[in-house]
Every structure is written in C-alpha cells, then in structure tokens.
Amino acid sequence: MNLLVTLITAGVTFGTVLMYGTLGEILTEKSGNLNLGVEGIMYMGGAFGLAGAFYYEKAVGAAASGPVAIVLALLAAFVAGCAASAIYSFLTITLRTNQNVTGLALSIFGTGVGQFVGEFMRLSEGGYVALSNHLKDSFAAAIMPDFLQGIPVIGPILFSHTVFFYMAVVLAVLMHLYFTRTRSGLYLRAVGESPATSDAAGINTTRYKYLATIIGGGISAIGGMVYIVTTAGCVWNHEGLSGVGWLAVALVIFCIWRPLNAIWGSVIFGAMMIMYLRVSLPFMPQQLYKILPYVVTVIVLIFTSMRNSRDKQPPASLGVNYFREER
Amino acid sequence: MSNVTRTPFVRLAKRTDIDPRRAWIIRVASIVIALVLGCIPMLVTGTNPVEAYSVIVQGSLLRPVYFRQTVKIAIPLLACALAIAPCFKMRFWNIGAEGQITIGAMCATYFALYWADRVPHVMLLLIMFLAGVVGGGLWALIPAFFKAKWNTNETLFTLMMNYIAIGIVAWLQGGPWEGRQGSQIIPKFADAARLPNVLGVHIGWIFSLVLVVLMYFYMNKTKQGYEIAVIGDSTNTARYAGMNVGYIMMRTMAISGAISGFVGFMIVAGANYTLYSGVADGVGFTAISVAWLSQLNPFAMIVISMLLAVLDKGSTTLQSRLGVPASVSDIITGILLFTMLSCEFFINYRLIFRGRAQDKEDGK
Numbered sequence: 001m002n003l004l005v006t007l008i009t010a011g012v013t014f015g016t017v018l019m020y021g022t023l024g025e026i027l028t029e030k031s032g033n034l035n036l037g038v039e040g041i042m043y044m045g046g047a048f049g050l051a052g053a054f055y056y057e058k059a060v061g062a063a064a065s066g067p068v069a070i071v072l073a074l075l076a077a078f079v080a081g082c083a084a085s086a087i088y089s090f091l092t093i094t095l096r097t098n099q100n101v102t103g104l105a106l107s108i109f110g111t112g113v114g115q116f117v118g119e120f121m122r123l124s125e126g127g128y129v130a131l132s133n134h135l136k137d138s139f140a141a142a143i144m145p146d147f148l149q150g151i152p153v154i155g156p157i158l159f160s161h162t163v164f165f166y167m168a169v170v171l172a173v174l175m176h177l178y179f180t181r182t183r184s185g186l187y188l189r190a191v192g193e194s195p196a197t198s199d200a201a202g203i204n205t206t207r208y209k210y211l212a213t214i215i216g217g218g219i220s221a222i223g224g225m226v227y228i229v230t231t232a233g234c235v236w237n238h239e240g241l242s243g244v245g246w247l248a249v250a251l252v253i254f255c256i257w258r259p260l261n262a263i264w265g266s267v268i269f270g271a272m273m274i275m276y277l278r279v280s281l282p283f284m285p286q287q288l289y290k291i292l293p294y295v296v297t298v299i300v301l302i303f304t305s306m307r308n309s310r311d312k313q314p315p316a317s318l319g320v321n322y323f324r325e326e327r
Numbered sequence: 328m329s330n331v332t333r334t335p336f337v338r339l340a341k342r343t344d345i346d347p348r349r350a351w352i353i354r355v356a357s358i359v360i361a362l363v364l365g366c367i368p369m370l371v372t373g374t375n376p377v378e379a380y381s382v383i384v385q386g387s388l389l390r391p392v393y394f395r396q397t398v399k400i401a402i403p404l405l406a407c408a409l410a411i412a413p414c415f416k417m418r419f420w421n422i423g424a425e426g427q428i429t430i431g432a433m434c435a436t437y438f439a440l441y442w443a444d445r446v447p448h449v450m451l452l453l454i455m456f457l458a459g460v461v462g463g464g465l466w467a468l469i470p471a472f473f474k475a476k477w478n479t480n481e482t483l484f485t486l487m488m489n490y491i492a493i494g495i496v497a498w499l500q501g502g503p504w505e506g507r508q509g510s511q512i513i514p515k516f517a518d519a520a521r522l523p524n525v526l527g528v529h530i531g532w533i534f535s536l537v538l539v540v541l542m543y544f545y546m547n548k549t550k551q552g553y554e555i556a557v558i559g560d561s562t563n564t565a566r567y568a569g570m571n572v573g574y575i576m577m578r579t580m581a582i583s584g585a586i587s588g589f590v591g592f593m594i595v596a597g598a599n600y601t602l603y604s605g606v607a608d609g610v611g612f613t614a615i616s617v618a619w620l621s622q623l624n625p626f627a628m629i630v631i632s633m634l635l636a637v638l639d640k641g642s643t644t645l646q647s648r649l650g651v652p653a654s655v656s657d658i659i660t661g662i663l664l665f666t667m668l669s670c671e672f673f674i675n676y677r678l679i680f681r682g683r684a685q686d687k688e689d690g691k
Contacts, residue, residue, distance in 0.1 A: 034482065036422070040661075091665060095672040100420050100482060101619040102668055104612050109661020115654035116368055123372075123650070246490060253483055287501050291494030294487045301487070305479040314480055319420070325341075 007271050009156050012165055015270030017227040019168040021248030022255065022262045023175060024220030028085070029252060030179065031212035032192040032317040033092060036103025038220050039245025040110015041084045045077035045221025046228040046241050047117035052076025053131055053139075053229065054121065066138025069131075070163065073139075073225055081221020082214050084110050089213045092321060093206060099319050107245070111238075114224070118236035131234040139229040164226045168263075171219070175259035188212055192315030195322035205322060220248065247273070250297040256304060256312045269293045338679045350674045357670035358663065365659035372651050379645055386644025387637040393644070395527045399598060401636035402528075403428075403590045406535045407614035408621065408628045409542045410586035413579050415615075416546060416623050418559045421580060423470060423485025424587045425611025426492035427463040429604075431588025432595045433496050434462030436513065436602040439520035439595070440504060448519045455520060456592055463588015464581045466492065471580030475573030489611065497604035504602070513602045522597040529597030536629075538586070543625045555579055587611065616664050622671075635660055 021042055028035045035041075053073040057064040088106050091097045122128065131139075142149060143166070144159035151159070178185040190198040191208045199205050224241060232240050251269050255261035272292045304312045366376035387397045407424050414421035435455040442451060470488060473479035499513070506514035522529045546552040554575050558565045565572050590610070595602050613635060621627035642656030 036486075087665060091669055095669040097668040097671070098619060100422060101616055101664070104422070104615055105661055105664035105668065108609075108613065108616075108657050108664065112654045112657025112659075112661055116652050116658055119652035119654060120372060123652070243490070246486065249483070250487055250490075253487075285498055285502055287498035288494065290497070291491045294490040294494070298484060298487045298491070301484055302473055302477070302479055305473065305477040308477070314483075318480070319482055 005153060005156050007275065008267065009160060010274050011267045011269075011271030012157075012161055013231060013270065014273055015266035015268075016162070016165045016168055017223045017231065017244060018248050018251055018269055019172065019262055019266040020164075020223030020226060021220045021245060022251040022266060023168065023171055023259055024081070024216040024218065024223070025248055025252045026216075026255070026257055026259055026262065027175065027219065028213045028216035029257060029318055030188055030192045030315055031209045031216075032195060032315050032320065032322070033089070033209060033213045034099050034103065034319040035085060035088055035106070035213060035217065036100060036249065037084065037088055037106025037110055037217075037245075038248050039243075040107040040112075040114070041081050041217050041220045042224030042227075042245045042248070043111045043114025043238065043241060044080045044084050044117075045114075045224030047114040047121075047224075047236065048080035049073040049077035049222070049225025050228045050234065050236055051117060051121060053135060053234070057131055057135055062132075062134075064132070064135060066135060066141075069135050070139065073229060074222060077221045077225035078218040081218040081224075084113075084221070085214050085217020088217070089210050093209050093213075096321055096323060099321060111242075114241075115238050118238060122236065131229075136229075136234045139234065162230055164222075164230065172259040172263050179259065189315070192317060195317055196324075199322070199324060209322075220245070223248065247293060250294055253314075254293075254297050254300050256300070257314065272296075336681050340677045340679055342675060342677050345674055353670050353674050354667070357666040361659065361663040361666040364662045364666075365655075368655050368658050369651060374649050374651050379649060379651060382645050382648055383638065383641030385641075386648070387641035391527070393640065397633070397636045397640040398528050398532055400639050401632045402531050402535050402597075403594055403610045404614050404617055404632035404635060405628055406531070406538060406590045406593065407587055407610050408617035408632060409535075409538050409625055410583045410590065411615055411618040412542060412623045412625065412628075413546060413552075413555050414583045415618055416559050417555045417576065417579055419471075419474070419576060419580065420482040421467070421470075421485050421583055422482060422612070422615060423467065423488045424583075424590075424614055425607045425609070426485070426489035427467050427584040427587035428591040428594065428607040428611050429489070429492040429496055430466040431459035431463035431584075431591030432602055432606045433492075433499065433591070434458035434588070435592040436504070436516075436595055439516045440514070443517040443519050446519075451519050452522065452596065455596060456589065459588040459592030460585040461588070463591060464585035467580045467584020467587065468577060471577045475576050493604050493607075496602060496606065500603055516596065516600045520596060521600055522593070529593070531593040531597045534589075534593070539625045539629060546623070546625070551575075551578070613660075620664065620667050634663075638663075 021038055025035065025038050050073070052075065053069045056069055056072045084106060088102055091102045092099050140162060142160050143163045148159040149155045179189060187198065187203050188208050191203060191205050195205045223244070227241055227244060228234065228236065247269060251262065251265055254269070255265045272289060275289050362380070369376045369379045387393055407428065411421060411424055435458050438451065438455045438458050442454065446454065466488065470479070470481050470484040473484060474481045501511050504513045506512050522531060524530065525533060546555070554565070554570055557568065557570065558572055558575060562572050591606065594606055599606065617628055617631045617635065621631050638656045638660055642653045645651050645655065646653040
C-alpha cells in the first residue's frame with residue numbers, strides 16, 4: 001500500500017510534465033496538425049522558463065518572490081513555445097510544407113535552441129546556473145493546506161503536489177469543456193476532422209489551425225519548464241528532458257485525444273517511467289519497464305484502428321494539409 | 328453596387344512552367360538565407376559569423392582527417408535517406424527509421440559477439456549484414472502489416488516502434504550482452520567483425536553510393552517503383568488498376584526497413600565497433616529531412632547529406648576553437664530545413680500583389 005502511494009505520488013510529479021506536453025499536443029492535433037516538434041518545443045520551454053526565473057532573480061536579488069518567479073517562468077516558457085509552434089504553423093498552414101518533415105525539423109531546431117540557451121547561460125554565468133534555494137522551494141512547494149496533506153493515503157496522493165499539477169488539471173477540465181460545450185470548440189474539431197467541409201460551412205480554417213497550434217505549442221512548452229524547475233531541481237538538464245516530448249506524443253494516442261484522459265493517463269505514464277526504480281517484478285528485467293508506455297500506446301493504437309469505433313479515432317485530417325484549391 | 332469584393336492584397340497562382348534555372352536560384356537563395364539567419368546565435372555569443380563559418384568549413388572539409396570524419400557522418404544519413412525515399416514516395420510516413428537502424432544494428436551485433444571465433448572474416452560480415460537487413464526489414468513490416476490490414480496510423484506507430492527498439496537495446500546493454508559486470512557497455516567487436524577501410528573511411532561509403540544508383544533505378548525504371556508512385560498519387564487509382572495496395576505497402580516497407588537495418592549494420596561494424604542504445608543517434612530522423620529536401624531524388628541526397636554532415640562536424644570544431652556551443656549546428660540545421668522546406672512553396676506558387684495584378688488586367 002505504502003509502495004503504491006509513493007509510486008503514484010512520484011508518478012504525478014513526472015506525469016505533470018507529460019500532462020502539459022500532452023494537453024498542448026491534443027489541442028494542436030484537434031485542429032488536424034500533427035506537430036512532431038513537441039520534443040523541441042519542450043526543450044525550448046525548459047530553457048527559456050529557467051532563463052526567465054534566473055534572470056528575474058539576478059535582476060532583483062534577494063527580494064525575488066516565489067509567485068512572481070513562477071509567473072515569469074510560465075510566461076517565458078509559454079511565449080517560447082508559441083514562437084516555436086508559430087514557425088511550424090506558418091510553414092505548414094501558409095507555406096504548405098509537409099507536416100511530418102516540418103515537425104521533425106522543429107524538433108531538431110528546438111532541441112538545438114534549448115540546448116544553446118542552457119549552455120549559453122552556463123558559459124556566461126561562469127559555469128553553473130542555479131536558482132537560490134528560496135526560489136527552488138517555492139517552485140517545488142506543495143500548495144494545499146497541511147490538514148489536507150495529513151490525511152493518510154488520500155493526502156499524499158491528492159494534496160501533496162505542486163501548483164503546476166493543479167493548474168494542469170484545471171487546464172484539462174477547461175479544455176474538455178471547450179471541446180464539448182462551446183461552439184468554437186465544435187468548430188475546431190470540425191476543422192480537424194474535415195477542413196474542406198468546415199471551410200464550405202464558412203469557418204475560418206486557417207485561423208483555427210493557427211490559434212490551436214500556437215497555443216498548443218505554448219502549453220506543451222510549459223511542460224518542459226515544469227520538468228526543469230521541479231524534477232531537475234532548477235538546473236538545466238537536457239539529458240533528463242530528452243524523450244519527454246515523444247512520450248507526450250505517445251500519451252496523446254493513449255488518451256485517444258481526450259483531455260480528461262490525460263489526467264490519469266499522464267500519471268500512469270509517469271509511474272511507468274519511474275517504476276523501474278521502485279518495483280521489481282521477478283519475470284521482467286527492470287530496463288524493459290521503460291518501453292512499457294510505448295508498448296501500451298502501440299496496443300491502444302492497434303485496437304482503436306481494429307475496432308474502428310467512430311469516437312475513438314484520431315482527427316480524420318490529422319497530418320494532412322488543407323489547400324482550398326487542391327481538392 | 329458597394330459589395331464588390333476587393334482583390335485581396337496578395338493572391339497565389341500555381342506556376343505550371345517554372346524555368347529550372349529560376350527554381351535553382353530560389354533554392355540556393357533559401358540556403359543563403361538560412362546561413363544568414365544562422366549568424367544570430369553566433370552574434371549572441373559574441374563570435375564573428377564570418378570567422379565561425381570559415382572554421383566550420385575548415386573543420387569539416389579542408390583537412391583529410393576532418394574530411395574523412397565528415398564523410399563518416401554523411402554515410403548513414405545518405406543510406407538511410409535512400410531507405411526512406413520509397414516510403415515517402417508512396418506517402419507512407421515511415422518515421423521509424425531510427426528504430427529500424429537500432430534493430431538492424433542489434434541483430435548484426437549478436438553475430439559479432441557470439442560468432443566471431445567460429446566463422447572467417449568475410450563470412451562473418453556477410454552473416455552480420457544479412458542479420459541486420461532481415462532484422463530491420465521485419466521490424467518495419469510490423470507497422471506496415473497493421474496499416475495494410477486495419478489502416479492503423481503509420482506515423483504514430485512507426486514513431487512508437489523507435490522507442491521500443493531503443494529500449495530493447497538499452498536492456499541488452501545493461502543485461503544479457505553486458506561486458507564487464509555493471510559497466511553498462513557491450514564489449515568492442517573482434518577485428519573479424521569490423522568493416523575494412525577504403526581510402527581511410529569504412530567501405531560503407533562505396534555501398535552507399537552503389538545504393539544511390541540502385542535506388543534511382545528501382546524508383547524510376549522498375550515496375551515496383553511505378554506501383555509505388557501510383558499509390559503515392561492515389562490509392563484508389565492503384566486499386567482500380569488492380570494493384571494489391573496492402574501487399575505493395577508491406578513490400579516497400581520491408582525494403583525500406585532492410586536498408587535501414589543495413590545502415591545499422593554499417594554503423595556498428597564500420598564506425599562504432601560496439602552497440603549502445605543511442606546507436607542511431609537521430610540519423611533516422613535527420614535522414615527524413617534529407618530525403619524530403621532532395622525531393623526523393625537519390626542523387627540530390629548525396630549533396631544534402633554532405634551539407635548536413637559538414638555542419639555537424641564543423642560545429643564540433645567550432646566549439647573547441649571558438650567556444651560556441653556545438654548545439655549551434657542543430658539550430659542552423661533546423662533553420663536550413665525550415666527555409667529549404669518553404670522555398671518549394673515559392674517555386675510552386677507565384678505571389679500576385681494587388682497593385683501589379685490590376686496593372687496586368689488593365690492590359691499592362
């Protein structure tokens with residue numbers, strides 16, 4: 001029981017990172033854009049988020065306040081992600097380039113930029129970039145009141161997390177409501193399913209695709225920032241961040257493109273990724289745990305295509321560009 | 328009437344006949360723009376871009392040692408781009424080359440580790456080659472089978488297969504094939520399992536160049552190549568023409584995976600002499616860009632893969648000499664891909680601005 005609680009709690013920590021990546025990519029893919037640049041976007045988010053908090057602290061010194069640093073880090077990461085996916089959007093939507101290739105190019109570009117900014121900060125600050133303990137604590141602090149955290153079992157599972165986790169949950173719920181309860185959400189889904197039909201119905205497909213992809217990229221980037229300021233301990237760590245973006249792409253499939261599923265899905269994926277440290281199964285080598293998320297995703301992918309039920313499919317136009325004059 | 332629709336500020340018109348010379352000017356211009364934009368990160372670090380670029384060129388081409396290393400980087404990129412070309416021609420988005428390379432390398436490594444003392448040199452290499460080819464081919468066949476049978480999304484499927492392959496090798500590395508206990512390293516291959524060098528670079532470069540010619544003929548001059556092109560244009564047309572689309576998809580993917588597996592074999596037997604989980608090192612992904620930027624033309628792939636290899640090798644020299652982080656090569660590569668991808672748009676379409684269009688319609 002105790003083991004399960006620690007596993008879930010640790011799963012939530014890493015899962016929060018994935019949840020942002022996944023939610024952003026869900027929003028993007030709902031518009032029919034398959035942005036494979038999430039890996040690069042999350043790198044950029046991580047590097048710029050850290051830079052935001054770091055230079056803020058450098059500017060104001062010991063007076064730096066935790067909440068302000070959090071907001072600045074969030075903003076920096078979000079803007080970096082928006083900028084990265086704006087490149088992707090401009091190329092795929094306006095210049096009609098192939099989505100897969102552009103996404104992979106963005107991955108290369110983004111990991112390069114993230115790594116460059118991380119390295120550059122390290123070099124220009126003389127070897128080591130880290131925030132003060134005061135700010136580190138405010139990033140990693142649990143925000144729920146103590147008496148809630150004190151409840152056995154439920155306390156640690158539900159109430160012991162950072163502000164980022166609860167924000168992600170709220171975001172997931174908001175996105176769910178947006179997709180299912182608003183007209184604009186319906187239009188967005190229509191654009192992802194069939195741009196030609198939406199275009200004929202008078203929906204501005206270009207605008208929906210641009211907005212969804214850019215905002216989605218911004219959300220994904222926050223995930224990278226959250227990784228750096230929580231798991232990595234406010235130090236630029238590109239090794240830990242590598243592969244997280246691809247995992248987020250996998251998670252989108254696992255959640256069958258539904259934001260609410262991302263909440264528990266990301267916790268499961270997070271737990272799977274750290275399980276090898278904590279649980280040993282006699283019949284399975286620990287190294288193979290790490291491929292579990294991908295194997296599970298493949299199985300989900302196969303089953304959804306075999307059963308072919310309409311509500312569990314990828315957006316129909318996913319990965320295909322829409323040109324009005326080329327039908 | 329007031330509701331006359333105004334001509335939009337800029338309109339697009341498809342170009343039907345572009346002067347090939349002009350197309351090349353646009354392409355070269357896009358590379359130049361990328362190199363100019365690439366100056367930004369260098370200026371940020373306070374490096375003179377002209378000096379930086381000359382270091383990149385010096386550090387990758389101008390000395391025989393450097394040149395050989397650059398070619399060594401270009402070989403897997405080129406061969407893997409050739410593997411991807413038929414799939415992309417068919418509009419089958421195989422982004423699983425990374426995993427196919429890894430599995431090919433893994434299968435070849437098995438024989439290098441356990442058969443090295445049993446079989447003579449050439450025989451062993453031949454067996455390793457076959458193992459790599461078969462392994463990569465079978466690994467690629469899995470997503471192709473599900474695509475053919477249930478139309479499973481191949482982009483996402485092949486992407487996932489990459490990480491499964493890498494995970495399997497990570498397990499072998501720390502488990503059954505580990506050399507010294509706890510080292511997490513697979514022992515180096517015996518000499519018998521290493522590819523010989525020709526002119527200072529492993530013999531893989533000759534194979535890759537032969538493969539360029541073979542792939543050109545396969546895609547342009549054979550019946551199978553024609554079938555691939557038809558499916559790429561329209562699966563329905565292919566079906567009406569009586570082609571077995573599912574079978575052709577699986578066959579093409581098997582060929583593609585086999586070549587990727589061969590790339591894996593070349594990397595372990597020619598360059599690394601050992602296996603580790605990062606053996607593909609992003610080649611499978613970068614090769615996709617190489618293939619696409621070359622517009623699936625095998626001969627153009629030689630140029631593009633060399634260009635990217637020059638950036639890659641040159642930037643390591645840049646880091647050691649001028650202290651610019653080597654990640655600059657990823658940034659420039661990324662920008663280069665962006666501009667070269669977008670330049671096709673300006674080759675295929677003509678922008679018509681409002682003023683000029685009006686003039687034309689008024690009879691110039």
